[in-house]
Amino acid sequence: MTDETGLKEHLTDLAASGVRLTTPLTAERVRARGEQRLRRKRAAVTGGGVLLVAVLAVGGLALTRTPRASDPPAVLPAPTASAFVPPTPAPGEEYGSELGLVYGAVAEGDTVRVTVEQRGTGVVHTLILPRGTLVEVRQLAGGSPADVQLGDLVDRLAGGPRWMFAIDYDGEGRVQSLREAYWLGG
Amino acid sequence: MGSPPDETHGVNEQDFDAFYAASVGRLIGQLYAMTGDLAEAQDVVQEAFARAWERRAELDLGGAPEAWVRTVAWRLAVSRWRRVRTALAFARRQGPPATVPPPEPHHVLLVEALRRIPEAQRRAVVLHHLCDLTVEQVAAEADCPVGTVKAHLSRGRTALARLLTDTELDPRTTTRLSEVRHD
Numbered sequence: 001m002t003d004e005t006g007l008k009e010h011l012t013d014l015a016a017s018g019v020r021l022t023t024p025l026t027a028e029r030v031r032a033r034g035e036q037r038l039r040r041k042r043a044a045v046t047g048g049g050v051l052l053v054a055v056l057a058v059g060g061l062a063l064t065r066t067p068r069a070s071d072p073p074a075v076l077p078a079p080t081a082s083a084f085v086p087p088t089p090a091p092g093e094e095y096g097s098e099l100g101l102v103y104g105a106v107a108e109g110d111t112v113r114v115t116v117e118q119r120g121t122g123v124v125h126t127l128i129l130p131r132g133t134l135v136e137v138r139q140l141a142g143g144s145p146a147d148v149q150l151g152d153l154v155d156r157l158a159g160g161p162r163w164m165f166a167i168d169y170d171g172e173g174r175v176q177s178l179r180e181a182y183w184l185g186g
Numbered sequence: 187m188g189s190p191p192d193e194t195h196g197v198n199e200q201d202f203d204a205f206y207a208a209s210v211g212r213l214i215g216q217l218y219a220m221t222g223d224l225a226e227a228q229d230v231v232q233e234a235f236a237r238a239w240e241r242r243a244e245l246d247l248g249g250a251p252e253a254w255v256r257t258v259a260w261r262l263a264v265s266r267w268r269r270v271r272t273a274l275a276f277a278r279r280q281g282p283p284a285t286v287p288p289p290e291p292h293h294v295l296l297v298e299a300l301r302r303i304p305e306a307q308r309r310a311v312v313l314h315h316l317c318d319l320t321v322e323q324v325a326a327e328a329d330c331p332v333g334t335v336k337a338h339l340s341r342g343r344t345a346l347a348r349l350l351t352d353t354e355l356d357p358r359t360t361t362r363l364s365e366v367r368h369d
Contacts, residue, residue, distance in 0.1 A: 007343060010355060011316040014293050015215025022228045024210045027203040030232055034239030 036147050040134050040177060084118070084125040086173035095168035095176060102165045102178065105150075105157035107131065112150050117161055127167075129175055135165075136179040150178070196243035206235055209252050216256060219312045221263045222297040234259035253327055256317075264305060292354055299349035307342030310335050 025033075087096030104115035113128045131151030140156055140163065141148065157163060164181040197205070210231060217227035234255045238245055245251055300308050306328070313324045314335075321339070325332045350356055 006355075007311065007346065008315045010292075010296055011219050011312060014296050015212075015219050015316055017290060017293055018215045018218035018224050018227060019211040021224060022211075022214055024214065024228065025232055027206040030206060030235045031199065031202065031239045033232070033236035034242075037236060037240045 036134075040147075084123050086169045088169070088173075089171055095170060098167045098169065099181060100165065100167065101161035102157055102163055102167075103159060103161045105154045107151065107154045112154055114150075114157060116167065119164070127175060133175065134177050136177065138180055140180055197245045197247055201247055202239055202242060202245075205247055205251060209255070210235065213252065213256055213259065216312060216317055217259050217263060219300065219316055220260060220309055222301040223263075226263060227259075230259040230262040231255070233262055257327060260309065295350065295353050295355050299346050299355075302349055303342050303345045304338075306330075307338045307345065310338035311342040311346070314339055 087098050089096040098116070098118055099120070100116040100118040102114050102116055104113075106113045108128070110131055111128050112131055112133070113126060115124060115126055117124050129150055131149060133150040134147050135150050135153060137146055137148055137153070140153065166179045166181055167175060168177045168179065170176050213231045213234075214224075214227050217231050218224050221227050221230075237258055238251065238255055300311075303311075309328060310324055313319045313327060314321065319327065321332055321335050324339075325335045328335065
């Protein structure tokens with residue numbers, strides 16, 4: 001095989017431009033991030049994992065379409081099967097992830113109830129998570145990557161659908177963390 | 187990094203920082219070529235380094251830590267792509283993503299061409315032509331047979347040449363560079 005395309009120089013030039021246009025985090029901050037991941041794993045192990053309670057899963061519009069009193073359904077509606085199945089990790093992966101808008105947060109004692117509208121499918125479901133659930137944020141923290149507790153974000157997430165998160169589920173369907181999908185704007 | 191953690195071994199802060207400083211820029215450049223997205227490249231490389239520090243007890247700076255970081259970063263990039271692919275149209279409707287300086291026009295051409303060839307071909311091309319790995323080393327890093335790598339390289343180069351035809355990167359009009367033989 002022979003390269004007569006000048007590919008090496010083109011690629012080298014492209015990579016060099018990438019280096020020029022970026023300012024990597026300091027090593028100290030990268031290490032701090034690694035420590036955060038380590039602490040989270042240890043907390044998950046000692047805490048037995050973050051509890052996931054998928055209370056209800058319904059199709060998006062089903063929540064807002066209330067039948068009029070004068071217009072009863074012709075037939076009794078059959079129970080709707082849950083459309084939400086927690087994603088499972090791919091082979092070799094630690095977590096399976098769901099991408100969705102997280103909103104309607106309500107603090108309930110030591111837990112926070114949030115509504116999730118899954119991207120792509122439109123499936124809406126509810127999660128009840130411990131207040132201490134770790135959430136990776138960026139825009140929500142003013143632009144700098146940080147880990148915060150879900151309980152500290154209740155006010156920010158109490159409104160309508162605005163913030164997109166990747167929600168990481170372990171192999172048993174338990175939520176281990178939420179990561180703000182800042183690359184989607186917000 | 188295949189052995190179990192051992193608190194008595196591993197890497198200290200000073201060594202890790204030196205490794206990071208020496209290789210982070212190079213790896214971001216490589217992942218930029220692999221992904222075609224500079225912000226994504228920076229994110230996944232930094233995340234991969236964070237995971238390397240998380241597993242520092244297993245990290246062997248005398249081995250091939252850069253290849254490990256590159257592999258983890260690539261996997262992160264691919265999995266992110268797969269997760270957000272359906273959400274990208276939504277993102278476009280919501281407004282522009284974080285500001286990134288505009289690339290040079292000829293870089294745009296190359297990135298667009300790279301994005302249009304299959305992931306496996308793109309990765310093989312970058313590992314071989316940018317990272318200077320032999321075909322055997324590419325095969326080891328990509329965990330696939332040598333013959334498959336050769337096929338990816340051949341098809342990838344052919345596809346890129348076709349995609350860059352009649353552009354300022356047209357291989358027929360640009361200066362021919364050193365030939366790389368691995369047959």
